[in-house]
Amino acid sequence: MNVAAGFESLYGAAPDGIWAAPGRVNLIGEYTDFNDGFVLPFALPQATVAAVSRRDDGVLRLHSADAGGGTVRLDAAAPEPPPGDWTAYPAGVVRALREAGHPVTGADVHLASTVPSGAGLSSSAALETAVALALNDLFGLGLSRPELARIAQRAENAFVGVPCGIMDQMVSACAREGHALHLDTRDLSYRQVPFDPAAEGLTLLVVDTRVKHALGDGAYAERRAGCEAGARALGVRALREVDAERLPEALALLEDDRTRRYVRHVVSDNARVERTVALLDAGDVRAVGPVLTEGHASLRDDLRVSCPELDLVVETANAAGALGARMTGGGFGGSALVLVEAGRAEAVAAAVERAFAGAGHAPPAVFPAVPSTGARRL
Structure with missing residues (x-):
C-alpha cells in the first residue's frame, strides 16, 4: 500500500506527509457510548492511511484507492460531496474544523485502507481520524486527541448523517x-x-461474517431514540446514571417492553465493562470469556441487534471450546469476537467455517485481533 507513490501520480508532487489511523474492535460495552456510558475498545493493526498536502487556495481534492472513480474536487470553504458518497467523511472533517473556527484552506488527499468495510470495525472512524490528524498537523491547529475525536464524530453525525x-x-x-x-x-x-492476549497464551479472533442485513438500516438511530426515551421516563440525563444494583426497580417503572429491554441492555453492559476492567487489572484474562458471551445474549435478546450468522459464530465457537464470544459493533451483520486458548484457535476457526458452509453462508473471514497503536504520523 504505497500511498506516497499513489499521491504523487495523482497530484504531481510528493505529499507533505502521511498519517494513519486504525480501525477498532470493542471488547465490551455496546450501544453504551451514546448513553454517556463506559466502553472498552482497542485499536487493530488494520488502518486507513492518508497522504495529504496542504493547500491555501480553497480547493479540496479527494481520492481513495479503495472506492474507485477519479479525484473529487470540492470547495474547502463549504464542501458539498455527492449524496451517499464516501467523500462525505473527509469533507465532513473539513467542515467540522471550519465550523469550529479552524482555518483549513484546502488540501490534496489520497487514501488507502486495510480496515474491512462493513465489518463493524470502524473503517469510517479510521478515515475521519486520519484526515483530522493530518489537517491538525499541517495547519498547526494544536488540537488534542480527544478534540480531534470530537471533530471526527461531528463529521459523521452532522455531515454523513450517522448518529x-x-x-x-x-x-x-x-x-x-x-x-x-x-x-x-x-x-x-x-x-x-x-x-x-498473546502474552497469556490466548488469541482473540475476529470473525467477519461478511454480511450486512438491511434490517440494520435505521436500527441504530431507533435504538438510540429508545434509550433516550427510557432515560426521560426514568428522570435521568442518561442511562449511565441507572445503578445496575437498582435495575429491577428502574425496569418496574417502565411500561413499554421495548424500552425495558433497551434499558436493561445498556445498564447491564455498563456493568460488564466495569467487571471486565477489574478482571484485566487482576490479570485474569481468561475470565473475560464468559462476560463476552453474556454480553452477546444481551445484544441478541434485549437489544435485538444480532443476526443468524453472528449467533452461529458465538454458538459454534463456544461449543468448540472457546472461552467466550460475542458480536461486536452495531450488529445485523459485521463481526464477532472469540476469545480462545491459542492452541485451540485454528480448530475453533475451522469449526466456525464448517458451520457457515453447512448453513449455506458465504465463508467468513477470520483473523487475530492484536491490540495496536492509535493514530500517528508515519
Whole structure:
C-alpha cells in the first residue's frame, strides 16, 4: 500500500506527509457510548492511511484507492460531496474544523485502507481520524486527541448523517499498543488498561461474517431514540446514571417492553465493562470469556441487534471450546469476537467455517485481533 507513490501520480508532487489511523474492535460495552456510558475498545493493526498536502487556495481534492472513480474536487470553504458518497467523511472533517473556527484552506488527499468495510470495525472512524490528524498537523491547529475525536464524530453525525457515539473516534485517536481503552464517554476521561492476549497464551479472533442485513438500516438511530426515551421516563440525563444494583426497580417503572429491554441492555453492559476492567487489572484474562458471551445474549435478546450468522459464530465457537464470544459493533451483520486458548484457535476457526458452509453462508473471514497503536504520523 504505497500511498506516497499513489499521491504523487495523482497530484504531481510528493505529499507533505502521511498519517494513519486504525480501525477498532470493542471488547465490551455496546450501544453504551451514546448513553454517556463506559466502553472498552482497542485499536487493530488494520488502518486507513492518508497522504495529504496542504493547500491555501480553497480547493479540496479527494481520492481513495479503495472506492474507485477519479479525484473529487470540492470547495474547502463549504464542501458539498455527492449524496451517499464516501467523500462525505473527509469533507465532513473539513467542515467540522471550519465550523469550529479552524482555518483549513484546502488540501490534496489520497487514501488507502486495510480496515474491512462493513465489518463493524470502524473503517469510517479510521478515515475521519486520519484526515483530522493530518489537517491538525499541517495547519498547526494544536488540537488534542480527544478534540480531534470530537471533530471526527461531528463529521459523521452532522455531515454523513450517522448518529454515532464517540467511542470509535476516541479509540482510533488515543489507543496504545497492548492496551484497551477504558473510556468514560460522558467526559472523555480514559485509562489505558493492559490487554495482551498473546502474552497469556490466548488469541482473540475476529470473525467477519461478511454480511450486512438491511434490517440494520435505521436500527441504530431507533435504538438510540429508545434509550433516550427510557432515560426521560426514568428522570435521568442518561442511562449511565441507572445503578445496575437498582435495575429491577428502574425496569418496574417502565411500561413499554421495548424500552425495558433497551434499558436493561445498556445498564447491564455498563456493568460488564466495569467487571471486565477489574478482571484485566487482576490479570485474569481468561475470565473475560464468559462476560463476552453474556454480553452477546444481551445484544441478541434485549437489544435485538444480532443476526443468524453472528449467533452461529458465538454458538459454534463456544461449543468448540472457546472461552467466550460475542458480536461486536452495531450488529445485523459485521463481526464477532472469540476469545480462545491459542492452541485451540485454528480448530475453533475451522469449526466456525464448517458451520457457515453447512448453513449455506458465504465463508467468513477470520483473523487475530492484536491490540495496536492509535493514530500517528508515519
